[in-house]
Amino acid sequence: DIQMTQSPSSLSASVGDRVTITCQASQDISNFLNWYQQKPGKAPKLLIYDASNLETGVPSRFSGSGSGTDFTFTINSLQPEDIATYYCQQYDNLPPSFGQGTRLEVK
Amino acid sequence: QVQLVQSEAEVKKPGASVKVSCKASGYTFTHYGISWVRQAPGQGLEWMGWISANNGNTKYAQKFQGRVTLTTDTSTSTAYMELRSLRSDDTAVYYCARDISPIVGTIIGAFDIWGLGTVVTVSS
Numbered sequence: 001d002i003q004m005t006q007s008p009s010s011l012s013a014s015v016g017d018r019v020t021i022t023c024q025a026s027q028d029i030s031n032f033l034n035w036y037q038q039k040p041g042k043a044p045k046l047l048i049y050d051a052s053n054l055e056t057g058v059p060s061r062f063s064g065s066g067s068g069t070d071f072t073f074t075i076n077s078l079q080p081e082d083i084a085t086y087y088c089q090q091y092d093n094l095p096p097s098f099g100q101g102t103r104l105e106v107k
Numbered sequence: 108q109v110q111l112v113q114s115e116a117e118v119k120k121p122g123a124s125v126k127v128s129c130k131a132s133g134y135t136f137t138h139y140g141i142s143w144v145r146q147a148p149g150q151g152l153e154w155m156g157w158i159s160a161n162n163g164n165t166k167y168a169q170k171f172q173g174r175v176t177l178t179t180d181t182s183t184s185t186a187y188m189e190l191r192s193l194r195s196d197d198t199a200v201y202y203c204a205r206d207i208s209p210i211v212g213t214i215i216g217a218f219d220i221w222g223l224g225t226v227v228t229v230s231s
Contacts, residue, residue, distance in 0.1 A: 091216035
């Protein structure tokens, strides 16, 4: 199974900051990577698919990049409503696997 | 709008079974597969398995093989997940999620629409 490692596991940032989360796969997954946002008590929401494509309706301050084993998720100009846990997920091989999550707090 | 509506919370005793439902609306049910993903309290996301709503083909995570059964009822656009021989560590929120595969009957393993989740508590 492919292991996904996210960092950091938590971070605190101020409104307006640029926030970056990284995700590393245990083997080459090409661009078969998604990013999800999960707010407390809610279901995950797809933000980025195929590593860098913004899902319809998602604000443009969210972006993703990378391929192979190393990926980056960025929030430009952090907003209060971005408080959530963010997960990367690979779908190159079954079983699909998720990173352990990055909990984002606003200072 | 496209949505997946899941059944209500369940409380079960160790050794029992639970069956969670997931009713789809707003799209052609048989054009997509449904995966089940669970999340234990304070933990991350764990994929359990997938079923094609077109032909009933299934794929299961090895961890759950033999203990979980996924089914669908196309007449009601509903998917079901049954988990048997419940243990305390099966306590979790169980989500159904639509697979994004554009090819009927195949799995991609990425999910664009999620249900709100069903809390399953296993306790004696």
